[in-house]
Amino acid sequence: MKSIYKYTLRVDPHGIRCKMPKNAFITSAEMTEDGLQVWALVDLKAAVEKSAWRMFYVHKTGETLPDSIADCLHIKTIITRVVTQDGSYGNDMPEFRTLVDHLWEIDKRTHEALKKLNAKQG
Numbered sequence: 727m728k729s730i731y732k733y734t735l736r737v738d739p740h741g742i743r744c745k746m747p748k749n750a751f752i753t754s755a756e757m758t759e760d761g762l763q764v765w766a767l768v769d770l771k772a773a774v775e776k777s778a779w780r781m782f783y784v785h786k787t788g789e790t791l792p793d794s795i796a797d798c799l800h801i802k803t804i805i806t807r808v809v810t811q812d813g814s815y816g817n818d819m820p821e822f823r824t825l826v827d828h829l830w831e832i833d834k835r836t837h838e839a840l841k842k843l844n845a846k847q848g
Contacts, residue, residue, distance in 0.1 A: 727770045735762040735782055741837060742782040749776070755802040755829050762829070764801070783832045783840060786825075790847075792839035799831040 730753065733744045742762075750766035757763075762784070782801075785791060806825045832840070 728767055729770055730765050731768050733764050733766060734760060735764060740779075740781075742784060743779050744782070745777050745779050747776055748778050748780075752799075752801055752831065755804065757804055757806055762804075781832050781834070781837050783830045783836070784827050785830075786827060790843060792836060792843055794836040794839050795830065795832070798833060798836050801829045801831060803828050 731746075731750070733746050735742050735744050744764070746766060747768050750768045752764050752766045754765045755763065764782075783795075783798075784804075804827045806827070808823050808825060809820045810823060830836075
């Protein structure tokens, strides 16, 4: 039997990751009030037996990425519209911004390549 579960991706010193069954199939992702969430189709037997940390990466459009990203799974492009009132126009009028992020599930090789790339860029 299978079911869909929701998982919250968390940021820690190891990157963005989540503990979920190895064979869970990610069906969707969204930014919610609780943070970045993914929903996955899970085999209920595997949910108990074979959980593992799975790594993720979020990047902006135009960001330099390692070649190994081509071997990883692109999950979703997430578009978030935000309203700010920072006074950058010399008044208190709200400013509307659109943020575009891309969510990937990455392998260990890509995770290491991203750490090196980010270290170079400072």
